[in-house]
Amino acid sequence: MEFILEMPKPYGGRLVEAVSNNKEECAGCPSLDINSTIDMATGIPIRNAYREIMSIAYGFFSPLDRFMTREDVESVISERRLPEGWIFPLPIIYDVSEEEIREKSLKEGDRVQLNLKGHPFAYIDIEEIWDVDSKDLAARAFGTPERNGEVLRKALDQKHPGWQIYRNMKNRAIAGKVKIINEPKFRDPYNRFWITPAESRRIFKERNWRTVIAHQTRNVPHRGHEELMKEASFCGDIEPCNAILVNAIIGSKRMGDFVDEAILEGHEALEKYGYISQKRHMVSFTLWDMRYGSPLESLLHGIIRQNMGCTHHMFGRDHASVGDYFDPYATQKLWTKGLPSYGFPDSPLNVDKGLSIRPVNVGEFVYCPICGGMVYADTCGHKEAEKFSGSFIRGIIAEGITPPDAIFRNEVYDVILKWWAKYDYPFVNRRYLERKEEELEVYF
Amino acid sequence: MEFILEMPKPYGGRLVEAVSNNKEECAGCPSLDINSTIDMATGIPIRNAYREIMSIAYGFFSPLDRFMTREDVESVISERRLPEGWIFPLPIIYDVSEEEIREKSLKEGDRVQLNLKGHPFAYIDIEEIWDVDSKDLAARAFGTPERNGEVLRKALDQKHPGWQIYRNMKNRAIAGKVKIINEPKFRDPYNRFWITPAESRRIFKERNWRTVIAHQTRNVPHRGHEELMKEASFCGDIEPCNAILVNAIIGSKRMGDFVDEAILEGHEALEKYGYISQKRHMVSFTLWDMRYGSPLESLLHGIIRQNMGCTHHMFGRDHASVGDYFDPYATQKLWTKGLPSYGFPDSPLNVDKGLSIRPVNVGEFVYCPICGGMVYADTCGHKEAEKFSGSFIRGIIAEGITPPDAIFRNEVYDVILKWWAKYDYPFVNRRYLERKEEELEVYF
Incomplete structure (x- = not known):
């Protein structure tokens, strides 16, 4: 019985490395x-x-x-x-x-x-x-x-x-x-978070991280995300996952999204200010103009994070989704039972030439005033528990209201304020998109 | 690849059921x-x-x-x-x-x-x-x-x-x-918590609990235990464990322990007052005069909880230990690498006629004023985080000080008070032990 996991091999057997400086x-x-x-x-x-x-x-x-x-x-x-x-x-x-x-x-x-x-x-x-x-x-x-x-x-x-x-x-x-x-070269702050799969694997080994769970993000982390990362990181094998790899998808954005810089620095703040120890946390990104393909996108996420050396991947409701095109649970179904119409009669882990990264399907975190904080909705038995949605939070912020500590860590909110000052607006707007295309994340 | 777990078979293949009323x-x-x-x-x-x-x-x-x-x-x-x-x-x-x-x-x-x-x-x-x-x-x-x-x-x-x-x-x-x-027949309150392995397996199936993590206890649960149960229950397989089985060891006690009735009702209070939903929580006990055999005792715990249908078992530092006889990590080593001198060259899951229940080795939970609650020591990066020991807590209680909500849920502390009133003392003393032997947990 294999119950102690090891870092999976790169998908397909070896990492593509096609970079010369010639x-x-x-x-x-x-x-x-x-x-x-x-x-x-x-x-x-x-x-x-x-x-x-x-x-x-x-x-x-x-x-x-x-x-x-x-x-x-x-x-x-x-x-x-x-x-x-x-x-x-x-x-x-x-x-x-x-x-x-x-x-x-x-x-x-x-x-x-x-x-x-x-x-x-x-x-x-x-x-x-x-x-x-x-x-x-x-x-x-x-x-x-x-x-x-x-x-x-x-x-x-x-x-x-x-x-x-x-x-x-x-x-x-x-x-x-x-x-x-x-x-x-990467512009600041991207330069701090650029970790290639080869480098990520090297770091995991150096830090003795045998099991690492990937957290897909396109958000500045609120308390619900923080709790999700902390709790989902308990999946592991014989012990909680040794670490959490936050991997943001950086590229074109939708209007109203948080700006990429704030997403990365927001996750960094959780680590920098001790809410998730550096000993088991790393923030990184992948360059990709997200296609919002929900279950299909989740396969790409699995490939990326397996290549980075992760053993586990969190998948929530509406993973990498937008609008109401996809069944909200399509990704979770795909990874556990397969989606036959897409060519997967079983989980992508159980098919020929399949992936090795393991799905961790998680539900929602809610704020419960009785429990006194963010709790897993399936665990909490209180009627008072309430979900606060991303648009509710963005609404508060756009109104200029400082969200309470129960919603955002102060140090994370400070990151939002920092980039708000820089871009004159806390969220992605047309000007941000045009400027992003003009500047990109890199320079020569 | 088997990554979706099922309820394990009873250890040895079938449950012993040697009860007639003849x-x-x-x-x-x-x-x-x-x-x-x-x-x-x-x-x-x-x-x-x-x-x-x-x-x-x-x-x-x-x-x-x-x-x-x-x-x-x-x-x-x-x-x-x-x-x-x-x-x-x-x-x-x-x-x-x-x-x-x-x-x-x-x-x-x-x-x-x-x-x-x-x-x-x-x-x-x-x-x-x-x-x-x-x-x-x-x-x-x-x-x-x-x-x-x-x-x-x-x-x-x-x-x-x-x-x-x-x-x-x-x-x-x-x-x-x-x-x-x-x-x-079991006396009140034991009667509510008497769940045999056959019954426990039946309930798990009825409630569609495919994965269940066992929590060994001989304590009234403080906030650290509550957080441990909630977080360790995220281990699971493709999703968090469907439920937590609290299984108290009921039998002879040590002086200064919490009384058995308060242990059971304290865990019940977490469920009754919604801190852990009944949908994924069950409180039960096994009759056994604990031997405090640490890694050896952990094997018995594994056998009991596999028989009850659990897929996972939490093992902490000093599991089922007392004094300083045993290496504090002996149990965690046993379940992951084996203890050759006891006849286990590998984990009890990897040996001939081995067990199937999976170990989840967990570290400590600490109170962190910066994070604002109980957190996993390995996750929290704050110097301010502090462990409060069982003896510290018992000290507070014995002094008549109501512990703050950060240490005990009020409803759990009420259970301690209830049994304190009944036995004139919040902890096991000689009188409690003699009365327990006189009355036992059962009658005819």
Whole structure:
């Protein structure tokens, strides 16, 4: 019986590490500038492929080492697996315009240099140039209500950020392996939290963290999140998980979200001010323009955090979801029983070439005045216990009311105030998004 | 990969159930009165074998179905297993005096009726009558520093309650299978908490509790215990454990302990007043005069709670320990790596005929004024966090000071007051022990 867990192997067997600092690798190659994907209706930037290049090249998406071919994409959409058999839930496409192809006379077999904000950054060895039908792609990338009725309650549409990303892709794609030839530097505060899978595994070993539970976040942590992390970290095996890896998804945001800087520093504050000891806590991020694919997105989260060395992953209600497209429990079902319509007749842990990171499905935390704090809703037997929703909290903050300690730790709220002062608003607005696209998280 | 747990089978494959309500089974048999074992030095009752009969006959100790033969005892002491191979950590002996044997002309092959407080209660089918060397038994029952130096720091002596029980045994023993022929009734409040392994398994199924974590207790729960139960219950498998089974060990006590009635009703108060919902909490007990055998006792706890249907068991520092005889971490080591000197080269889960209940080794909970409550010591990063010891708490209570809500829930403290009023003292004293032996937990 295996009841003592070890750090899982990288997914697919080894970490992709495709980073050299040798610009000469592209000497004489044609080059393209990386431009953001723009929501045509609003003009707002919703994706920058540099994030996908970073996540591929540093191994977050291992074993994926490339932008996908047409065959890859078809395999992913129909099986949610790469043609090699490894699970991969969503199309990763480097889309370009016909003009770019023509202007640079790009053809299969070429190496094309990709420039970021005017600097050489990475290259793709072009294996295939293919036509993207963005309308069809957006319609099928997340499944369809007809085929995936067990999960999808209605077809995705323009209100869905992931649908928007695929729908606004250009009509040609370059497929092939990726390599970074010029590592960018991270701006403050991102630099403190940039931990690649190789580095994360090294740190886990150095700190003797055998079991680590991943916490997916796109929020400044309120007391409910804090309690969730503390309690879920008790899952472990023969002892509570040795540590919690907070891994924020950093990339394009939705209006009204907390800003990325506050999310990272908010989690850092919990550690810095002793609410969760540094001895069992680490804050990190992955660059990715979140697709909000709920159960599909959760598979990507599992892949990323297994690659980072985690043994467990928290999954709540409405994981990586938005609107009411998905069954709120789709992710928890997927990880425990499977979702046959997506090609998983059993949990992704129990299928061929499956994942190793273990799901920890958790319910909600509520504030109970009788218990005197945040408690697990299933544990508390008081009628007085109440959930405070994210929008309630954002409402309080936007009104300029300092939330009570029962909702936010003061030191965490101070982080919100700090970034509010910087951006003149506590939440993501159009100006933040445009500025983010202008500055990105990195520089050269 | 098996990562979704199911209720484990009873240890040894099936539950012992040796209870008839047919006194005729003893028609014409010789009979003995069950007398308590008395500490010769103090005259205080320290054990009543009726508790062992109850625990055997109702299956708590399955697969043990008998009082041990000499061979059984030698096997248990040398291998910590029954001759059939099942793990059993401590000798279970029905000791009698030479006079009793002679007076009733008892011999092997006889069925002897056992009377409790003047009522027919049970019988033993005598397989063997053997000589007990109580001095040797007490010296070896828990191992010796010479042989078990990895765990035992010094030889047990008259200050050790388990040593006392074996040392004060009479010099003959009757071995053989046990059956109850006349079920006693439990006094209030024990009656509410008497849940046999068969019944506990039935309730778990009825309530859809797939995973249940056992909490061993001999304390009225303070806030630290409450938090331990709540947080350790997050271990589970794909989701937090569905429930917590509080299982108190009820039997002879040490001076200064909380009284048994307050222990049970204190845990009940947590449930009754909503601090831990009835939907995932159940309070029960096992009759047993605790031997304080630390890692050995933990094996018995594992057997009992596996028989009750639990998937997990909390083990803390100094589990079932007393004084400084045992390495404080011996139990946690046993369950994770084994204790070779006791015959366990690996965890009892990983050996032949091993147990299935999983260990959850937990550290300490402390009060942190900065976090604002009880927190896991390994999680909290504040210097201000402080442990309050059991003796500190008992000190406060004995002084007549109402402990703050941060230490005891008011409703739990009310339970202490209730039994304080009844017994004129909040803790076990000589009078309580004598009265307990006089009344027992049962009547006919």
